[in-house]
Amino acid sequence: xxxxxxxxxxxxxxxxxxxxxxxxxxxxxxxxxxxxxxxxxxxxxxxxxxxxxxxxxxxxxxxxxxxxxxxxxxxxxxxxxxxxxxxxxxxxxxxxxxxxxxxxxxxxxxxxxxxxxxxxxxxxxxxxxxxxxxxxxxxxxxxxxxxxxxxxxxxxxxxxxxxxxxxxxxxxxxxxxxxxxxxxxxxxxxxxxxxxxxxxxxxxxxxxxxxxxxxxxxxxxxxxxxxxxxxxxxxxxxxxxxxxxxxxxxxxxxxxxxxxxxxxxxxxxxxxxxxxxxxxxxxxxxxxxxxxxxxxxxxxxxxxxxxxxxxxxxxxxxxxxxxxxxxxxxxxxxxxxxxxxxxxxxxxxxxxxxxxxxxxxxxxxxxxxxxxxxxxxxxxxxxxxxxxxxxxxxxxxxxx
Amino acid sequence: xxxxxxxxxxxxxxxxxxxxxxxxxxxxxxxxxxxxxxxxxxxxxxxxxxxxxxxxxxxxxxxxxxxxxxxxxxxxxxxxxxxxxxxxxxxxxxxxxxxxxxxxxxxxxxxxxxxxxxxxxxxxxxxxxxxxxxxxxxxxxxxxxxxxxxxxxxxxxxxxxxxxxxxxxxxxxxxxxxxxxxxxxxxxxxxxxxxxxxxxxxxxxxxxxxxxxxxxxxxxxxxxxxxxxxxxxxxxxxxxxxxxxxxxxxxxxxxxxxxxxxxxxxxxxxxxxxxxxxxxxxxxxxxxxxxxxxxxxxxxxxxxxxxxxxxxxxxxxxxxxxxxxxxxxxxxxxxxxxxxxxxxxxxxxxxxxxxxxxxxxxxxxxxxxxxxxxxxxxxxxxxxxxxxxxxxxxxxxxxx
Numbered sequence: 192x193x194x195x196x197x198x199x200x201x202x203x204x205x206x207x208x209x210x211x212x213x214x215x216x217x218x219x220x221x222x223x224x225x226x227x228x229x230x231x232x233x234x235x236x237x238x239x240x241x242x243x244x245x246x247x248x249x250x251x252x253x254x255x256x257x258x259x260x261x262x263x264x265x266x267x268x269x270x271x272x273x274x275x276x277x278x279x280x281x282x283x284x285x286x287x288x289x290x291x292x293x294x295x296x297x298x299x300x301x302x303x304x305x306x307x308x309x310x311x312x313x314x315x316x317x318x319x320x321x322x323x324x325x326x327x328x329x330x331x332x333x334x335x336x337x338x339x340x341x342x343x344x345x346x347x348x349x350x351x352x353x354x355x356x357x358x359x360x361x362x363x364x365x366x367x368x369x370x371x372x373x374x375x376x377x378x379x380x381x382x383x384x385x386x387x388x389x390x391x392x393x394x395x396x397x398x399x400x401x402x403x404x405x406x407x408x409x410x411x412x413x414x415x416x417x418x419x420x421x422x423x424x425x426x427x428x429x430x431x432x433x434x435x436x437x438x439x440x441x442x443x444x445x446x447x448x449x450x451x452x453x454x455x456x457x458x459x460x461x462x463x464x465x466x467x468x469x470x471x472x473x474x475x476x477x478x479x480x481x482x483x484x485x486x487x488x489x490x491x492x493x494x495x496x497x498x499x500x501x502x503x504x505x506x507x508x509x510x511x512x513x514x515x516x517x518x519x520x521x522x523x524x525x526x527x528x529x530x531x532x533x534x535x536x537x538x539x540x541x542x543x544x545x546x547x548x549x550x551x552x553x554x555x556x557x558x559x560x561x562x563x564x565x566x567x568x569x570x571x572x573x574x575x576x577x578x579x580x581x582x583x584x585x586x587x588x589x590x591x
Numbered sequence: 592x593x594x595x596x597x598x599x600x601x602x603x604x605x606x607x608x609x610x611x612x613x614x615x616x617x618x619x620x621x622x623x624x625x626x627x628x629x630x631x632x633x634x635x636x637x638x639x640x641x642x643x644x645x646x647x648x649x650x651x652x653x654x655x656x657x658x659x660x661x662x663x664x665x666x667x668x669x670x671x672x673x674x675x676x677x678x679x680x681x682x683x684x685x686x687x688x689x690x691x692x693x694x695x696x697x698x699x700x701x702x703x704x705x706x707x708x709x710x711x712x713x714x715x716x717x718x719x720x721x722x723x724x725x726x727x728x729x730x731x732x733x734x735x736x737x738x739x740x741x742x743x744x745x746x747x748x749x750x751x752x753x754x755x756x757x758x759x760x761x762x763x764x765x766x767x768x769x770x771x772x773x774x775x776x777x778x779x780x781x782x783x784x785x786x787x788x789x790x791x792x793x794x795x796x797x798x799x800x801x802x803x804x805x806x807x808x809x810x811x812x813x814x815x816x817x818x819x820x821x822x823x824x825x826x827x828x829x830x831x832x833x834x835x836x837x838x839x840x841x842x843x844x845x846x847x848x849x850x851x852x853x854x855x856x857x858x859x860x861x862x863x864x865x866x867x868x869x870x871x872x873x874x875x876x877x878x879x880x881x882x883x884x885x886x887x888x889x890x891x892x893x894x895x896x897x898x899x900x901x902x903x904x905x906x907x908x909x910x911x912x913x914x915x916x917x918x919x920x921x922x923x924x925x926x927x928x929x930x931x932x933x934x935x936x937x938x939x940x941x942x943x944x945x946x947x948x949x950x951x952x953x954x955x956x957x958x959x960x961x962x963x964x965x966x967x968x969x970x971x972x973x974x975x976x977x978x979x980x981x982x983x984x985x986x987x988x989x990x991x
Contacts, residue, residue: 193817193845204858233649243643249633319862417593458604462719
């Protein structure tokens with residue numbers, strides 16, 4: 192075998208701890224896969240057909256690096272419906288999933304010698320993108336109490352150094368469900384202003400809240416036009432388009448003086464993916480313009496899933512699980528168990544249910560496992576039944 | 592307006608000089624667009640339908656970060672048909688266009704403090720990706736003689752410093768058509784071996800050669816399994832899929848000891864785009880398995896286009912244009928003219944033909960313009976007619 196010289200930014204990118212476990216369970220008949228952040232419904236036909244039509248019509252050439260104008264306008268209209276006020280389409284950049292939006296935002300804000308702060312447990316890909324950009328990731332663990340997860344904002348500010356460039360804030364949070372209040376947003380923004388930091392705001396679960404408010408609080412509720420907030424968004428969750436790889440990046444209303452933020456984003460798209468297929472973007476326009484009813488169904492499925500899973504797991508008496516206020520994950524501890532990768536593998540073997548080990552999500556949550564409840568009730572009832580049966584043995588074995 | 596702090600790697604990425612000119616000509620009725628590297632045929636139905644079918648069948652979920660196994664196997668078979676020998680599917684990684692393949696290859700090889708060497712004139716996105724990675728780009732100009740472009744390999748080796756990490760070699764070349772010989776490949780590989788460099792090999796125009804050989808020489812013809820060659824490839828050109836954003840990265844047969852190259856590539860995909868839509872990959876499988884006849888048509892169109900454009904422009908007596916041995920561009924000088932951005936804008940105004948200014952392609956070719964001749968003969972005849980009419984005035988005005 193041969194030794195190849197790989198740059199540390201590339202070599203140091205961690206392997207996803209979720210994929211590890213998925214490989215162990217891939218292809219098992221009857222397995223109920225609750226490890227990934229996606230539902231069980233394919234993309235609805237009205238979206239798929241819009242894309243297929245454009246494909247058949249020959250929209251197969253190079254296209255706008257910032258996204259087709261029709262989609263950018265549809266995104267602006269969507270924001271106006273959801274948040275009120277008016278949004279300039281020029282602020283929105285179509286990206287290859289929310290992932291590329293995050294990657295570009297982080298690339299703009301931080302690089303070698305810089306630090307970014309991430310409240311954890313967190314979606315591991317934020318940290319992965321920061322490491323690939325050459326930045327150092329500083330985890331600030333949320334607190335895990337009987338009533339749920341909370342973020343101590345003094346700990347965030349205490350973690351800021353002269354090298355800090357950005358706060359990566361995901362609310363509602365994957366995996367914990369933690370949802371920042373309006374006051375949290377105000378205080379986080381104040382910290383960012385005081386220290387000249389970017390905020391990279393991942394609010395992709397913003398529609399999945401269970402208090403009847405319709406949407407989660409957002410940095411938009413408190414930010415000024417000149418605030419340094421970059422929003423990353425995706426079509427994946429609301430419209431069941433995880434496999435499409437389309438999202439968007441939203442930059443501040445003021446596009447910058449010394450440097451035009453829009454041109455910077457366009458260049459970063461140009462030199463990484465060179466845009467998103469136009470025919471896929473036609474599907475995304477349909478999602479936004481005709482998809483409100485479908486999104487409402489998704490949210491209803493998640494609300495029912497949350498009830499089934501929380502009620503069912505709590506009834507076993509073996510888990511610690513505060514009901515998550517947002518997102519669509521149960522992030523729970525099986526009492527007495529600390530090695531959650533082994534736990535996830537055991538649960539595949541004994542319950543044929545796929546969960547994601549907490550070790551994948553950074554500091555503060557390694558003793559938990561994550562379960563995605565955006566799925567038909569029938570499967571979730573069956574998953575609860577199997578877990579309730581398997582957990583006593585699994586817990587006993589692992590605690591031994 | 593507001594000032595935003597942007598990382599230099601992101602801020603320094605140059606704006607595409609081609610897009611600038613395209614913006615000036617966008618929407619002009621009757622314009623013949625020969626500025627971009629794509630033909631005028633949409634993706635053929637057998638490919639589009641395979642993707643639409645998979646989309647309709649609900650292949651809309653997250654998928655393999657390395658590409659679906661069926662596509663990786665089809666890519667391996669394609670290589671076996673084209674190059675002979677056997678290829679392990681594990682060496683191939685499906686990417687968001689050739690661009691992402693290049694971006695990942697560069698990210699693996701070079702970063703801040705490093706240098707990469709690019710023979711120029713060159714496709715500007717190689718340099719763009721290197722700058723975003725934080726590396727310094729060292730241009731080594733090709734020589735432009737009456738019989739065509741040539742690369743002085745001693746100049747390449749003279750440009751190597753202790754900081755050099757990679758040679759980015761595009762053959763056949765966009766924009767010049769320069770095509771490395773087997774001996775060039777052998778010598779470039781020797782330089783890379785002597786100095787411990789990566790070679791990033793962009794051979795995406797490898798099918799577009801006009802000497803009857805069927806394919807251009809490749810690093811594959813001379814490389815050993817342990818050589819540090821990363822090949823970037825795309826579905827864009829051969830199969831008229833520019834707008835699909837699908838390509839692949841090929842890593843050495845030996846996948847590495849200290850670090851598994853395959854895992855590094857997977858991680859870099861994970862933290863930038865998180866994979867390519869599975870339903871699009873079904874179209875790509877059809878392209879490879881059923882597309883040989885279509886590729887032959889593409890090559891025939893390019894050969895005929897090359898004849899029309901070269902004969903037509905040379906007949907004006909106003910241009911310097913060696914017939915390109917490979918790729919599908921005429922890269923020519925209008926005698927007496929040096930400001931090619933102005934030339935391109937004038938040609939839009941007076942001839943309604945879109946060309947790309949040479950200033951976009953780095954050192955050594957700033958006084959040229961690029962014309963893509965992968966297009967129906969009728970349009971190319973008309974473009975020649977218009978250019979022959981406009982060039983005397985344009986040349987006179989710009990030389991004045």
